[in-house]
Amino acid sequence: MTKEIMIDPVTRIEGHAKITIQLDDAGDVSDAHFHVTQVRGFEKFSEGRPFQEMPALMARICGICPVSHLVASAKACDTLMAVEVPEVAADLRRVINLGQIVQSHALSFFHLSSPDLLLGMDADPAKRHIFGVAEANMQIAQDGIWLRKFGQQVIERLGGKRVHPGWIVAGGLAEPLKVELRDAILADIPEALQRLQRTLAWFKPVQETFREEMRAFANFPTLFMGLVSKTGGLEHYDGKVRIVDAAGKIVGDNLEPADYATYIGEKVENYSYLKSAYYKPMGYPDGIYRVGPLARLNIIDHVGTPLAEREWVEFRELQRGVPLSSFYYHYARLIELLFGIEKIQQILESPKILDKRVRAFAGPNRSEGVGMSEAPRGTLLHHYKIDESGLMTWSNLIIATANNNMAMDRGVLQTAKQFIQGGKVTDGALNRVEAVIRTFDPCLSCSTHAVGQMPMVVDVLGADGRLIERTTRN
Amino acid sequence: MSPTMTEATVVTLKIDDREISARSDQTVLEVAWENDVFVPALCHYEGLGDVGACRLCLVEIKGSPKLTPACAIKVVQDMEVITLSERLQKYRRSIIELLFAERNHICSVCVSNGHCELQWLAQKLGVDHIRYPYLYPKVSVDASHERFALDHNRCILCARCVRACDEVEGAHVWDLLGRGVDTRLISDLGTPWGESETCTTCGKCVHICPTGALFEKGKSVAEMVHARPRFAAMARVRNNSGR
Ligand code: SF4
Ligand code: SF4
Ligand code: FES
Numbered sequence: 001m002t003k004e005i006m007i008d009p010v011t012r013i014e015g016h017a018k019i020t021i022q023l024d025d026a027g028d029v030s031d032a033h034f035h036v037t038q039v040r041g042f043e044k045f046s047e048g049r050p051f052q053e054m055p056a057l058m059a060r061i062c063g064i065c066p067v068s069h070l071v072a073s074a075k076a077c078d079t080l081m082a083v084e085v086p087e088v089a090a091d092l093r094r095v096i097n098l099g100q101i102v103q104s105h106a107l108s109f110f111h112l113s114s115p116d117l118l119l120g121m122d123a124d125p126a127k128r129h130i131f132g133v134a135e136a137n138m139q140i141a142q143d144g145i146w147l148r149k150f151g152q153q154v155i156e157r158l159g160g161k162r163v164h165p166g167w168i169v170a171g172g173l174a175e176p177l178k179v180e181l182r183d184a185i186l187a188d189i190p191e192a193l194q195r196l197q198r199t200l201a202w203f204k205p206v207q208e209t210f211r212e213e214m215r216a217f218a219n220f221p222t223l224f225m226g227l228v229s230k231t232g233g234l235e236h237y238d239g240k241v242r243i244v245d246a247a248g249k250i251v252g253d254n255l256e257p258a259d260y261a262t263y264i265g266e267k268v269e270n271y272s273y274l275k276s277a278y279y280k281p282m283g284y285p286d287g288i289y290r291v292g293p294l295a296r297l298n299i300i301d302h303v304g305t306p307l308a309e310r311e312w313v314e315f316r317e318l319q320r321g322v323p324l325s326s327f328y329y330h331y332a333r334l335i336e337l338l339f340g341i342e343k344i345q346q347i348l349e350s351p352k353i354l355d356k357r358v359r360a361f362a363g364p365n366r367s368e369g370v371g372m373s374e375a376p377r378g379t380l381l382h383h384y385k386i387d388e389s390g391l392m393t394w395s396n397l398i399i400a401t402a403n404n405n406m407a408m409d410r411g412v413l414q415t416a417k418q419f420i421q422g423g424k425v426t427d428g429a430l431n432r433v434e435a436v437i438r439t440f441d442p443c444l445s446c447s448t449h450a451v452g453q454m455p456m457v458v459d460v461l462g463a464d465g466r467l468i469e470r471t472t473r474n
Numbered sequence: 475m476s477p478t479m480t481e482a483t484v485v486t487l488k489i490d491d492r493e494i495s496a497r498s499d500q501t502v503l504e505v506a507w508e509n510d511v512f513v514p515a516l517c518h519y520e521g522l523g524d525v526g527a528c529r530l531c532l533v534e535i536k537g538s539p540k541l542t543p544a545c546a547i548k549v550v551q552d553m554e555v556i557t558l559s560e561r562l563q564k565y566r567r568s569i570i571e572l573l574f575a576e577r578n579h580i581c582s583v584c585v586s587n588g589h590c591e592l593q594w595l596a597q598k599l600g601v602d603h604i605r606y607p608y609l610y611p612k613v614s615v616d617a618s619h620e621r622f623a624l625d626h627n628r629c630i631l632c633a634r635c636v637r638a639c640d641e642v643e644g645a646h647v648w649d650l651l652g653r654g655v656d657t658r659l660i661s662d663l664g665t666p667w668g669e670s671e672t673c674t675t676c677g678k679c680v681h682i683c684p685t686g687a688l689f690e691k692g693k694s695v696a697e698m699v700h701a702r703p704r705f706a707a708m709a710r711v712r713n714n715s716g717r
Contacts, residue, residue: 050623050625050691052691052694053694060582060583
């Protein structure tokens, strides 16, 4: 008898996600998919709006990474105006973007994933959340909460409001940096570094105990894509696109974000509303690639800050070529956290950062503009077209989760095959399937569930589609 | 109806049981405001003729069963005015709600967020939800002008811009076309603002607009702070020199 298992997490921000696992007659996994069953029509309702409104409008796409959308959107607007934003404005946008990355990575690592890492994949679901972590290891929980707050405060101090800051505007920033805010952020840096290094020291040996998960969590060759700086260093705000293969060999370099359509294809699959992005020269589905922390650390030649550099060298030695298992997203996230904190310090310590020139003014000077940046979850792209008076006529967004869509889909299948056999579906197995998705940290799973569990419904369906069994987890 | 120097007598009246003296050529609204009595208003603007378009300034006058717009009635001797009652508040809230329901107001991404008279009044009157179904009209943005833009989504048809342009600037670019919910603000009898031959690009309409409907191009969320022009003072100067 063919059975179908559905994991249906309820989520509110980016749409609803669901996992379906198809069993064959022997009760083994024959197929599995990750679906996004709902989308929000941001592309549609921006039509007819003045382009200058786009950053603020786009920031509403996501409650977790509004800054990332602000940044990508503002960059697209800069291109529409045909201006170069003042250097200091670019640097400050870089800082707030890093604040976003720190905040989001801390949420993903500590609040969402550390329960699995600390308590084990088979732990009592009732305990698998940040409070369970606090019970088992107070220090880790405290460090996590503190680091997330640090990231949030960077955003709040610069952008005004913690969620949806309006500081980033087309052409630059609404206001220059105030000296007391800079000093307040800098004062927190030593403690941030200390807490993060403590986490790394705890995590590295723990990681070794998850060999089986490492082998099965989306552990397959794919391409990796992301932005790199001019010198091939880690970069989240600007730069050019680089793509490397599973051996770490560069297959595409110095690619212009504006030319994305020549190297990124977007495919719509009938099982999901989320488009699947692929590397065009290799076609679909061979052009499967991953983005995000793991990808960013896999494509670069160096990091650019001392502590993170040292960690990254160790990271790259994990595997010949580049680390392939998505389980390494966790480690990569910690290294990026370290980088983020160090880089924020580097930038804010420059005396010119208080410069008053932070905004370029211009009207609409181009009919089309592309903005690309690295969001916590990976490469994010906004592409706008406007009419002569600057009103939006068309837009296209490629969000990080779409870039990872194929890899998540395949990762679900790989993990399900490994942990579900002979028709035995344990809670631990389902948690692992969910956990592989969580390594990618897609917006859908994390946005509203700060407690760390995706509430989900598991449906076991017979071949005729009849519901045989339903388990609900909150 | 700009203030003129015609003879006026002094009258005494009561506003909310307070004895107040005023000039007989003043409206109830003017007198209330002069005496720090809060009466909500959107279409009234000091220095411009009143048109009684928004109906927010409704007050009760003793002896009359009807509610009367305070901007449209002159004070008279022994008048007794009530500016605050449950009934008035109910109507005022309804009017605000209808204004919101009639167009598409998304404050969080609006250029005037935080500097908007409609938004401010909604808060002040305790409007926390809209009981009427939203009409979601599909209306456009006219961004054809070099420096300014008009977003019909946020226009409340108060006609302040119409009067400022006509009475003060003397250009008469703006008019209201149509009736009821279909009324639209038009420039130069229906040509895009950017092609208007009468617009002098003075910006008076933009700065007098109570909402985010008229704004300077390039402004981002919450950046459109209106510099409220002092038309009353200008009118006084003009009238004096005209004598
Ligand atoms: S015009 Fe005022 S009420 Fe309307 S959206 Fe803008 S801020 Fe809100
Ligand atoms: S554009 Fe502004 S001032 Fe003119 S009628 Fe509309 S709301 Fe009133
Ligand atoms: S202010 Fe009196 S009707 Fe608008």
